[in-house]
Amino acid sequence: MAVLGPALLGLGALFSWAIAGLPAFGDYRGPYGLVLNRVVVPLRHTTNVVMGTTFDVRGVDTMGEEFILYAAVIGVTLLLRDETRSRQAERRTRRLPSDAVRLLGVLMVGGGLLVGLWLMAFGYVTPGGGFQGGVLASGAILLLYVVGSHRDYRPFRDAHALDPLESLGAGGYVVVGLAALASGTAFLTNLFGLGTTGTLLSSGSIAVLNWASAIAVSCAMLLLFAEFLETYVVPLEPEDTAS
Amino acid sequence: MSYLPYAVAAWICLVGIAGVATSKNLIHLAVCLTVTQSSSYVLLLSVGYVMHGVAPIFLGTKLGTPAVDPVVQALALTDIVVSVAVIGLILALALDAHRLSGTVDPDSLADISG
Amino acid sequence: MSWIPPLLVAIPLLAAAATAGLDHLTPEPVQDVLVVAASATTTALSFVLLWHAESREVVHWFGGWQPHHGIALGIDFAVGPLAAGMCAVIGIVVTLALLYSLTFLREAARLFDALMLVALGAMCGFAMSGDLFNLFVWLELMGVAAYALTGFQVERLGPVQGAINFAITNSLGGYLFAVGIALLYARTGALNLAQIGASLSHGTTGGLVIVAMTLLLCGFLVKGAIVPFHLWAADAYAVAPAPVCAVLGGVMTDIGLIGVARLYWTVFALPFGRDVGDVLLWLGLVTAVLAGTMAFLQRHLKRMLAYSVVCHIGIMLAGIGLLDSVGLAGAELMFLAHALLTAGLFFVAGIVHSDHGLIDELHLRGRGRGCWMPAFAWFAGSIGLIGTPYVGIYLGHGLIDEGATELGRPWVLALLWLGSALTGAALLRAGARIFLGWGDAEDSLLGKAVEEDPLERDVRRPLLVGTALVAVVLGIAISVVPGLGQRAQYAAERFRDTSGYAAQVLHGRAMPPPSSLPVSILHTSLESVLYATAASILAVALALVGLYRSRMPRVVSTAAERTLAPPVRLLHSLHSGVVGDYVTWVAVGTAVTGAAWALLLR
Secondary structure, rough: OOHHHHHHHHHHHHHHHHOOOOOOOOOOOOHHHHHHHHHHHHHHHHOOOHHHHHHHHHHHHHHHHHHHHHHHHHHHHHHHHOOOOOOOOOOOOOOOOOOOHHHHHHHHHHHHHHHHHHHHHHHOOOOOOOHHHHHHHHHHHHHHHHHHOOHHHHHHOHHHHHHHHHHHHHHHHHHHHHHHHHOOOOOOOOOOOEEEOOOOEOOOOOHHHHHHHHHHHHHHHHHHHHHHHHHHOOOOHHHHOOO | OHHHHHHHHHHHHHHHHHHHHOOOOOHHHHEEEEHHHHHHHHHHHHHHOOOOEEOOOOOOOOOOOOOHHHHHHHHHHHHHHHHHHHHHHHHHHHHHHHHHHOOOOOHHHOOOOO | OOOHHHHHHHHHHHHHHHHHHHHOOOOOHHHHHHHHHHHHHHHHHHHHHHHHHHHHHHHEHHHHHOEEEEEEEOOOOEHHHHHHHHHHHHHHHHHHHHHHOOOOOOOOOOHHHHEEEEEEHHEEEEEEEEEEHHHHHHHHHHHHHHHHHHOOOOOOHHHHHHHHHHHHHHOOOOOOOHHHHHHHHHOOOOEEHHHHHHHHHHHHHHHHHHHHHHHHHHHHHOOOOOOOOOOHHHHHHHHHHHHHHHHHHHHHHHHHHHHHHHHHHHHHHHOOOHHHHHHHHHHHHHHHHHHHHHHHHOOOOHHHHHHHHHHHHHHHHHHHHHHOOHHHHHHHHHHHHHHHHHHHHHHHHHHHHHHHHOOOOOOOOOOOOOOHHHHHHHHHHHHHOOOOOOOOOOHHHHHHHHEEEEEEEEOHHHHHHHHHHHHHHHHHHHHHHHHHHOOOOOOOHOOOOOOOOOOOOOOOHHHHHHHHHHHHHHHHHHOOOOOHHHHHHHHHHHHHOHHHHHHHHHHOOOOOOOOOOOOOOOOOOOHHHHHHHHHHHHHHHHHHHHHHHOOHHHHHHHHHHHHHHHHHHHHHOOOOOHHHHHHHHHHHHHHHHHHHHHHHOO
């Protein structure tokens, strides 16, 4: 379009002008990160400062973010409700022909689940966290659909189980914050015992919030995958169902 | 080369906007939107980088070792979740549009205008 | 009292999680009550907060992370009377919308309610937040809820298209905002608004800060549907269910402007001074006149209301762009009146749609005869939105006029009142045609008809009409509430006090409480009364012209056709419904405003 080109050039000029004023790459001067790197470990007994920031120092942002994911899942369910009306029917898919690929897939499912759970559990000690672990674990479960068939994936998309679980994760986050408020301190203050740095029993409410978001994110991703799968998984002809 | 990461971020942003503005397919458009957003991750993470800094994980690392900024990483994480949410909604809408009109071309979807 | 701000966010969000999660476990009437109770409680708490915020800024640091030596580590909500007032109005509109939707929503009702509550929590969080990235989070949260709610009627292509245009354009605005955050963070190393402002007021400001400001403010202007970022608004409001339109058009669009004001007065006021405001003022003026014209060219009721929203947003932005207390107070009062009146009018449009299954003004001609209460609500709302003296938005508009005159810009008044008049003319014309049966049966100037199926079927009509009347009556009364004008001005002064805000937030130094404010109706200037009366007369005249165009003398009408047809065609073609064009205009708008600020502020 004749208008788009000049507009993008103009934006490009503005960006270049802004970049010229940025400090050089690697020359981070700002106080925020430097202070947090010093104080989060002693104050909150959590060695993963990023997760300490996500769930404690900037915990409200994460609460909002969790609800963004929650609202998106509700939105997708709402928008695809016409498509998924016939979800009672069991959708069969073609099974993978190669046993070797299936075996590799099964190993990946197991491996993915384990790594995901490890990321969730040790999120506040080593690199990882509730979100990362939740996404990986739910992705591993999605692999079940690829490796097996939709019927194998069906137990993991039962809305009656996943909806309350997801609400528990998201609502649980708010409840932890309200508990702090009710006890007279600020919303989302870290009130649980802080434990020993570097172990699983540390970080107080960061650990609880970490698990709340892990549950919420896993359920949200499973529901999202399921919603989309159900709209285009095509039932097979009867004669194709070789098991 | 100390401004290269910023230039990359700016380039990604502009390319993404160009993609969104000229796209003929809603799925492609959703991905272009994600590309545009990824420019903000690149910019955030470049801004927080400390030369020769380690990751801000202090298990086994002495407290006080220069580490990169943890704040921008937390921000980028939130940003990514926002992107997932939005792309999920746009893809769901694209599926609905295809079901109702048989096309995913945004130009031919103009049922309402004026 | 600092425990109230987090509750305004926590209660709606928790209720949303409970509503959607316990969907299958609790009976429907219980859920209805819980949803409305959550919304009403939030509204009540925001009034309590408003009462306390008058004497001092209520600051809540999340997680107990208090600032040290002027460095903020945690996230804060810093609530003055203006922000608390916003939350109160948002709460009222959402509660009314939920009550309205209770009457007819059957399918997917719980999901609808959950998303509305999420939107409520996000908007309150946005109004109160004192942290730059936190603002982004609430912006995206309200956006996600809004996109899904807009596309609620998935059986038709219109809602889907409207939701797509809405989602893509607003997300892009949000991403530009995120790039702006990164730039500003690089410069100041802080995310707290007060701290950023303090940091910027010391050093030099170069291209980096100007570009960051452009991206940040344009991100909010996309949300706030200012020209040329406004193209998504009509598409989205035309197709969303009426209660959703009430929330989107009444409060969600306006809150983008509050974001602009908040950013300006905490971060950019000290470094940049007045020049920023001129660009905002011009954007507001163009928006008001353009949207007013577009409103007059519509025959789809909700689309017409959408352009009415955009027109009034433009007037509010012009008030903010004057950069003084009077202008900001005027924008504030306009927000209050406009939110309620627009909600009421959208409710009436929904009632009409459900009664007759039609939403097109020409198709509905005469069908509304005998529906006295919706007719009363519609006409009262329209007059309130024109700003006839001492009705509805008049007081706010009058204060903006005063601000413009004080700054030596009397011509602003003419343009703003013209916008009001055009919008009012459209609304009066539609009302007369529908409820009185006046006017021609055809009008080629209005383009072709597009019909929608109503969402509202088997409704409990008294409740529908009741919510519309409550909204309109409250909105009309804004101009005559004793003491509201003075309190709005005081709230605006507090909002503009950059150093006071920083002192309170970063160092805990409380501002001195106000001297007692009079409880009387604020007087406006004679000019405002004259302009308002003239605008009202102009609106009636234009409405009559619109109704009876075919009866004008042939000479006049052919001359009018020849001059007006090409620009009208151009305007219609620009609002094409194609999202690629909308994105192009977002890019153009950002580049042009950036260039303007670059030239003015270097």
